Amino acid sequence: MTDTILVTDQGFGPDDFDAPIAALNDAHPGCGIDLASSNDPNELAGRLADIPLIRVDFPSFADGRGFTIARQLRLMGYQGRLRARGHVIADQYAMARRAGFDEVEIPADLAKRQPEEQWLSRADWRAHDYQARVRGTASGRIAAE
Numbered sequence: 001m002t003d004t005i006l007v008t009d010q011g012f013g014p015d016d017f018d019a020p021i022a023a024l025n026d027a028h029p030g031c032g033i034d035l036a037s038s039n040d041p042n043e044l045a046g047r048l049a050d051i052p053l054i055r056v057d058f059p060s061f062a063d064g065r066g067f068t069i070a071r072q073l074r075l076m077g078y079q080g081r082l083r084a085r086g087h088v089i090a091d092q093y094a095m096a097r098r099a100g101f102d103e104v105e106i107p108a109d110l111a112k113r114q115p116e117e118q119w120l121s122r123a124d125w126r127a128h129d130y131q132a133r134v135r136g137t138a139s140g141r142i143a144a145e
Contacts, residue, residue: 003107005107005110006083007105007119011116012119015105017032017053019052021034021055024044029051030052031052032081033051033053033055034055035057037056038065041072042076044076044078045076048073053082053083054078054081054083056069056070056082056084057085058084058087061088066088070082070100070101073100081102082102083101083102084101084103084104085105085106086105086106089110090121091122093122093123
């Protein structure tokens, strides 16, 4: 039995990443990398194509540095699997997806307190974009005039 749950737009599921995940300084090509919220994503410049998964730690649900890291990694051209891990709550799922995360890994006890339905209600993360609501577009793109 696992003590974490993987959250995607389809709901809860097991972790299907089967390669090792190592700390930034211990990583080798082909393995996933754990990034602390205090790490600078620029440390991965030139290596992004060799990293199948980057897991960004959220030490507290009030710590938003992970969202910035995700956005920066995507702007740097990272196309691999990007995972938020730790203290991310269901209310933050849409923001995590918009920042560039593909999935969120949460502790099993959080999954009990915030069941799958709460996460799925935010799975249409483009619809929960306040900027899109202000502009009157569901996808977040400016409508053609």
